[in-house]
Structure formats: C-alpha cells, structure tokens
Amino acid sequence: MHASGRLSRLLIMLALTAGAARAADHEPALVIYGMESKPICFTENGKPAGFAVELAQQVTYRLNRHDDIKVVPWARASAMALAAPNVMALTMVRTPERELTMRFVGPIFNSYIAIFASKSQAPQLRAQGRGAWLALRGAARRGSAFIAIAQRHGYRITDETNGSESAARMLVQGRFDLWFEGEEIAMEAARAAGLRDGEVELLQRLETQEVNFAFSRATPVATVQAWEAALRDMKRDGTFQKLHRKWLPGYPLPGEAKAGVPAKAGH
Structure with a gap:
C-alpha cells in the first residue's frame, strides 16, 4: 500500500474512533450481563473474567465507554436482555425467535x-x-x-x-x-x-451454533452499530483472534473471523 493510502486509512480510522467517542458521551450506559460459563464468562477474585468479558472490555475501551459487566444467572440475563432497554447479553445463540426481540452482533465463538x-x-x-x-x-x-x-x-x-x-x-x-x-x-x-x-x-x-453479543431491541441502533464496527476492526487487526486463542485454544474461529470479513448486526 502506498504511503498516501496508509495515511488515508489512518485518518478514516481516527475519524471513526472520534465519532464513536462523541456518540458514547451522549448515549445512556449499557448494562452488560454474562453468566458463569468458564472460560467464556466467570467470576475471578470478585471480578468478571473470560473470553467474552475481555472481548467486551476491548470493545468498550475502543468506544470510550465505561459499561459495567455483571455475572448473573442465565435466566436473569436473558430475561433482562429481552425486556429492558440498554441491556446486552454477553453470549447468546441467534435464533429466528430471538431475532424478533433482540439485535445481534457477531459471531464471537462457536458453541x-x-x-x-x-x-x-x-x-x-x-x-x-x-x-x-x-x-x-x-x-x-x-x-x-x-x-x-x-x-x-x-x-x-x-x-x-x-x-x-x-x-x-x-x-x-x-x-x-x-x-x-x-x-x-x-x-x-x-x-x-x-x-x-x-x-x-x-x-x-x-x-x-454461532454465539453472538445480544442487545435488547430498545437499545439504540447507534449503540449496536458502534459495537458492530469495533468488533469488525478487532477481527481485522488480529485482536479478536488473539483473545480467541488465549481462551479457546484448539477450537476453530467462527467463520467470519477465519475469513476476515465484516461482522453482522441484526438491525
């Protein structure tokens, strides 16, 4: 790639990051729920840990957000993601029934x-x-x-x-x-x-089955799109693959990360 092309790409990425940061300043906090499911999500020394946790933390860092991750029983996590606004379930299999009530970003791993x-x-x-x-x-x-x-x-x-x-x-x-x-x-x-x-x-x-981040339907579309873009960038720059190898060694990457193509969001 020529120097001018690299510079253009850098400027575009900086602009997108700045835009995401400005959007985060005006968007309500997102409550993120995970369940005890080591090595995907679990509690260690009183703090959330695991593959999906680190992945979400990396997204929030890139978006300049400070959203909390809470590890709760699965039934509560799924119920909140279905009913409450500005809620995200860390891990959920995407089904036609759930498509009606939730928005999905992923896939993040295969179950x-x-x-x-x-x-x-x-x-x-x-x-x-x-x-x-x-x-x-x-x-x-x-x-x-x-x-x-x-x-x-x-x-x-x-x-x-x-x-x-x-x-x-x-x-x-x-x-x-x-x-x-x-x-x-x-x-x-x-x-x-x-x-x-x-x-x-x-x-x-x-x-x-492919597992995704899952957002309640009442979550702003802009928030879902920002997570989609950040996850796509992580798959492109190798951050996603590094985390996957760390927590799920021996398991294949989900199809998109393997192919290096954009993630999808249900809008």
Missing part, C-alpha cells in the same frame, strides 16, 4: 452443543445406541437455546436447570440421564461443581 452423561451410565448408553436415548430424561439450562435444539433432535427435556454447574451435579446424582450443554464449557462447569475429571462424559456432539 458445540453436545450430549453428556454420567460416568456410571455412559457405557450402557453407548451400548444401547441413540434410539434408546430419545426416551430418556434430558436437561438443559433454563432459557437457553439448548432446550429447543435438543427437542428438535427428538429428545425429551424433563428438567430445566438454573445453571451449568447445578446441571452437572444433578446429572451425576441421577436426577436425569442426559445433559445438553456447550462442549466448550461443560467440563469446566463440572469441575466448578466439585466433580472429579471423568465423572461427566461426552456422548455425542449434536450440532454447532
């Missing part, structure tokens, strides 16, 4: 939705085969897309848990037979629940 069983039941379940699993008791996190995904594949959801840690514990206790959860967080949830490695086993991966 590998899978079926888990307790160590004591796993060998027998594998021997029986998937056909027998359809009649068993299944559970997923309350308010999550995992419920509809499991049901779409023909499974029964008899329990909706408050969180991933309680689900792991209840699975081992025999409260249900199958647990539907993201592969990237399930084993960390089991450890956080006090279980030993190996007490929860992966049976089968069901499907992959």
Whole structure:
C-alpha cells in the first residue's frame, strides 16, 4: 500500500474512533450481563473474567465507554436482555425467535452443543445406541437455546436447570440421564461443581451454533452499530483472534473471523 493510502486509512480510522467517542458521551450506559460459563464468562477474585468479558472490555475501551459487566444467572440475563432497554447479553445463540426481540452482533465463538452423561451410565448408553436415548430424561439450562435444539433432535427435556454447574451435579446424582450443554464449557462447569475429571462424559456432539453479543431491541441502533464496527476492526487487526486463542485454544474461529470479513448486526 502506498504511503498516501496508509495515511488515508489512518485518518478514516481516527475519524471513526472520534465519532464513536462523541456518540458514547451522549448515549445512556449499557448494562452488560454474562453468566458463569468458564472460560467464556466467570467470576475471578470478585471480578468478571473470560473470553467474552475481555472481548467486551476491548470493545468498550475502543468506544470510550465505561459499561459495567455483571455475572448473573442465565435466566436473569436473558430475561433482562429481552425486556429492558440498554441491556446486552454477553453470549447468546441467534435464533429466528430471538431475532424478533433482540439485535445481534457477531459471531464471537462457536458453541458445540453436545450430549453428556454420567460416568456410571455412559457405557450402557453407548451400548444401547441413540434410539434408546430419545426416551430418556434430558436437561438443559433454563432459557437457553439448548432446550429447543435438543427437542428438535427428538429428545425429551424433563428438567430445566438454573445453571451449568447445578446441571452437572444433578446429572451425576441421577436426577436425569442426559445433559445438553456447550462442549466448550461443560467440563469446566463440572469441575466448578466439585466433580472429579471423568465423572461427566461426552456422548455425542449434536450440532454447532454461532454465539453472538445480544442487545435488547430498545437499545439504540447507534449503540449496536458502534459495537458492530469495533468488533469488525478487532477481527481485522488480529485482536479478536488473539483473545480467541488465549481462551479457546484448539477450537476453530467462527467463520467470519477465519475469513476476515465484516461482522453482522441484526438491525
């Protein structure tokens, strides 16, 4: 690229940054909710941490915003994002139903939705085969897309848990037979629940879904667009990829970051 071209690009980026900063000065504060889902979002020494947390913090820094991140139960996070203005859920699977009530920016990572069983039941379940699993008791996190995904594949959801840690514990206790959860967080949830490695086993991966930042519909479009632009820049300059490798090593980047094309926002 010629020097004049590089200078032009720099000036454009400075102008966009300045515009975002001016917009942030006049926009209401955004309340950001995440849930305990290590390594994506969790509490460490009383402060939010994890991949989605650091990603959001980097966006707010670039936009000259000072929005708080609160780690709360998933049901509360999703309910607030659906109903209250100026609310963002750190992580949410994008579905046609949610498109009607929320605006999305992403994707930020892939969720590998899978079926888990307790160590004591796993060998027998594998021997029986998937056909027998359809009649068993299944559970997923309350308010999550995992419920509809499991049901779409023909499974029964008899329990909706408050969180991933309680689900792991209840699975081992025999409260249900199958647990539907993201592969990237399930084993960390089991450890956080006090279980030993190996007490929860992966049976089968069901499907992959892209996870996004999700904004309440009452959030100003300008705010959503500013987050979209900042995330796009992070994917272009490599910041996004660096954070993804740090927190999700071994997992592929979501499609857009891999291809280096712009992120999408639902407007």
